[in-house]
Amino acid sequence: MDNILRLVGVFGFLPLAVVYLFTYSKNAHNRPYVFFCLYLCSITVINTVSGLMAMNRINNLIFSHVYFVIEFITLIFFFRELLNKKQRNKIDITVIVVFIALLSLFGFHGLDMYNLKPFDPLEILLCSLPILVFSAMHLYNSISAPLKFIYVTIGLVVYKIVSILLFMVLNFANTNGNNYRDFLDLLWTLNRYFLVVYFGLIFFEWYRNYMRMKVD
Template sequence: MYQILDLFHYVIHLINIVLLFRVYRSQGYSVKVFTWYIFAMGITQLWATILSKMHSNNLYLSHVYFITQFVFLSNYFYTVLSGSKIKKGIRFTTFILLGIIGFQYVRFPDMFWEFNLVEIYLMSMPIIVYATMHLYQMLDQPKVNYNFTLGPLIYLIGSMSLFLFNFLMTQLHIKYPADVIMWFNIILFLGYHLILFIQIIRLKKTNTCN
């Protein structure tokens, strides 16, 4: 059953990429940034899966995944959020956090081949904040591309909760079924891409440009 859901996740991810590129030319900068974000995430996940099938270490790709996600989504929210102070804050946060992570790997290069929980939270928390701010701004503004904000927010909160759960269970030496994380993770992925799929269908119907 898990393998079927995992395959369906890849299928809907691919469908989302194809559909986004089909409406790409008629869209504005924010949607184009989001399109390349989804494409980059798909390539990274495919790469990780191939290495896993080859029984090769793919932990370093988690750094590629979270840093790439942070850069693309920061750029996306920089575009859609209103307010010059907010935009300056996004630029400042992006450079500072990338500098911190870069220094960490220069200072401790062996960490590049390990799982980095600090990196996950540093790269995810700002996006959650940006998404929450954008949802708040849309309360009295047209809800344009609403799901492109709601999707990352739900996914990142769920994803960070899973990583925190796994970390706490490991630190407390509490054993739990190994497939629990796998099941919740694949459900999160599916829910995320279904939310995005709904928004992309709306783009095709309305030909909205943002």
């Protein structure tokens, strides 16, 4: 079961990218849809390359950092299209602050961080916390009006909350040797289960709103 979850975690974005691209032509006018497709395709490429490298025992640590940065960029553009004008200004400011912080982090640690550490807690917070906040803002907006990509947003909020907590704990455990190996395995398994839930909600969003190639 654990091996199946691991494979789903690595390659699960691929079928989702395929189904969203299948109805892309009828939704090309829908800018949130376009950016979400970009997110799915980008993460699919990163996960596939990283997974294949891991299977061939090739060092792929840098891809964990690429994953967080690309996820941040694509989902920030996605939510920028979903939120209102006043909230978009907050996104623009956040992007500037995060990129300055990431550049400072890279300048301080250099390439060692990308070659030796799979997860940097500050990098994870910088890239993941804004996504969680803007997801929550979109859900709040949906209280007063029906909005797009609600199922995706719900899945993202749940997965991001769990993911941020898990990666913080994983980083602590990784710095304290192999004493936490069993606990680490449990955390990874939980993370994969919540990722499967997220995948399910992404597919349900497509099935409910885009499978028949609706034009919004």
